[in-house]
Amino acid sequence: MSPFVGLLLFFGTLVFSYLEAFVKLFVPVKRKSVSGELVLITGAGHGVGRATALEFARRGSRLVLWDINKHGVEDTAAECERLGATVQAFVVDCSKREEIYSAAEKVKKDIGDVSILVNNAGVITAADLLSTQDHQIERMFEVNILAHMWVSATPTFVFTFLWEHF
Numbered sequence: 001m002s003p004f005v006g007l008l009l010f011f012g013t014l015v016f017s018y019l020e021a022f023v024k025l026f027v028p029v030k031r032k033s034v035s036g037e038l039v040l041i042t043g044a045g046h047g048v049g050r051a052t053a054l055e056f057a058r059r060g061s062r063l064v065l066w067d068i069n070k071h072g073v074e075d076t077a078a079e080c081e082r083l084g085a086t087v088q089a090f091v092v093d094c095s096k097r098e099e100i101y102s103a104a105e106k107v108k109k110d111i112g113d114v115s116i117l118v119n120n121a122g123v124i125t126a127a128d129l130l131s132t133q134d135h136q137i138e139r140m141f142e143v144n145i146l147a148h149m150w151v152s153a154t155p156t157f158v159f160t161f162l163w164e165h166f
Ligand SMILES: NC(=O)c1ccc[n+]([C@@H]2O[C@H](COP(=O)([O-])OP(=O)(O)OC[C@H]3O[C@@H](n4cnc5c(N)ncnc54)[C@H](O)[C@@H]3O)[C@@H](O)[C@H]2O)c1
Pocket: 042, 043, 044, 045, 046, 047, 048, 049, 066, 067, 068, 069, 072, 092, 093, 094, 095, 120, 121, 122, 123, 124, 143, 144
């Protein structure tokens, strides 16, 4: 592609995006309803995961909550139930592939097909690289990177997601 055509495309896209954003200021897009959706949130026992669970509960979603921390996930489940949501809480260590696979099977068999997945579980080590210990680095990769792959690529879920979105 010639630089001139590239530049023309760039400015065309830019102008179109501004116009689109301007129109949407006055004609907002219809927001998707998540009422009745089956939402799985990992790391739901604390922080962002808990806050997300509460928001979905307020919007009428059904919830499946996973966390390594039993008390945390049970507390979140209790709060969501007080908001009227149907909730199932599981203790799952998302760094362990086999635990994920077996929990996913259980969810599918006993509860149903997950339609929204929030891959949130994570560990944060607030230190610079040289002060971080080897096992902490390994844990970060296991939970913050690999776990997301295991959950998203779980054979039990993959088929449902592909079916829903394509
Ligand atoms: N809070 C922030 O400012 C911030 C910024 C950027 C990214 N994030 C990311 O957002 C996510 C949530 O952050 P947060 O601040 O709510 O953290 P948090 O520590 O408050 O909560 C994380 C939750 O994940 C759970 N968890 C940890 N390891 C797990 C495992 N192996 N299996 C299952 N559950 C596990 C913990 O028990 C906890 O309930 C993380 O992935 C984090 O990296 C947070």
